[in-house]
Amino acid sequence: MTFKHLRIIILLLVLTLLAGMTFWERWFVAQWMRPLQVVVYPINGDDSEYVQHYIAALTVSDFNEIGTFIDQQSGRYRLSPIAAPVIRLAQPVLTMPPPPPASPASALDAGWWSLKLRLYVWRNTPFWQSLGQVKLFVIYHQGEAGVALAHSLGLQKGLVGVVHAFAHDTQNAQNNVVIAHELLHTLGATDKYDAQLQPVYPDGYAEVDGAEPHYPQRAAEIMAGRIALSPSRAVMPASLQACVIGGKTGYEIQWH
Numbered sequence: 233m234t235f236k237h238l239r240i241i242i243l244l245l246v247l248t249l250l251a252g253m254t255f256w257e258r259w260f261v262a263q264w265m266r267p268l269q270v271v272v273y274p275i276n277g278d279d280s281e282y283v284q285h286y287i288a289a290l291t292v293s294d295f296n297e298i299g300t301f302i303d304q305q306s307g308r309y310r311l312s313p314i315a316a317p318v319i320r321l322a323q324p325v326l327t328m329p330p331p332p333p334a335s336p337a338s339a340l341d342a343g344w345w346s347l348k349l350r351l352y353v354w355r356n357t358p359f360w361q362s363l364g365q366v367k368l369f370v371i372y373h374q375g376e377a378g379v380a381l382a383h384s385l386g387l388q389k390g391l392v393g394v395v396h397a398f399a400h401d402t403q404n405a406q407n408n409v410v411i412a413h414e415l416l417h418t419l420g421a422t423d424k425y426d427a428q429l430q431p432v433y434p435d436g437y438a439e440v441d442g443a444e445p446h447y448p449q450r451a452a453e454i455m456a457g458r459i460a461l462s463p464s465r466a467v468m469p470a471s472l473q474a475c476v477i478g479g480k481t482g483y484e485i486q487w488h
């Protein structure tokens with residue numbers, strides 16, 4: 233056996249191990265046997281002093297309502313209650329995650345990007361401790377009124393989310409809506425809005441009572457992310473208190 237063969241064998245072993253761990257991690261978390269572990273890694277998205285101050289003032293209590301929300305909502309579906317999720321706030325990460333490929337991305341581009349993201353996670357989080365933990369990289373921006381932030385994302389593979397959020401105290405409650413949405417993606421939940429960002433009936437509606445939706449809805453289904461006020465108009469909820477986890481989402485995250 234030559235050195236080249238050995239290298240290929242080692243590479244295959246590493247890839248197999250990685251695939252095995254990814255699978256195990258996903259399965260383990262989906263059982264809800266122990267409290268869901270979530271770690272928030274803040275990132276200064278503008279490289280500005282303003283955002284740095286905001287991040288320095290963050291405490292774990294700024295994210296507590298995410299845990300409360302998941303805990304409360306589970307009561308609607310689970311026969312045996314789950315333990316409340318544990319959310320922790322890590323030290324800021326100083327580098328940005330690799331930007332996702334422009335859509336539509338080829339399978340190769342998507343695969344390459346996902347490998348780069350895994351490498352980024354591996355470099356910026358404690359390896360053993362992070363197994364079975366959902367790792368959310370929250371990139372904070374000062375932002376401009378009316379200018380949308382880049383798309384956030386949550387991946388089941390590797391339990392990783394990349395969230396773009398506003399660095400303003402008045403936005404904390406809405407940031408938590410976005411963070412909870414991406415967190416649920418990492419647990420297997422799918423989006424429930426259409427190309428116009430309008431919630432899809434019935435799975436994307438909070439209040440479902442019959443064949444036709446009624447308007448205005450008073451709350452948002454978290455994976456639709458918006459409250460439908462009419463068939464063509466929907467708004468962001470102000471906080472997680474105006475959100476629910478709908479039946480389909482509950483099913484997708486194994487609450488059955």
Ligand SMILES: [Zn+2]
Pocket residue numbers: 413417422423
């Ligand atoms: Zn989504």
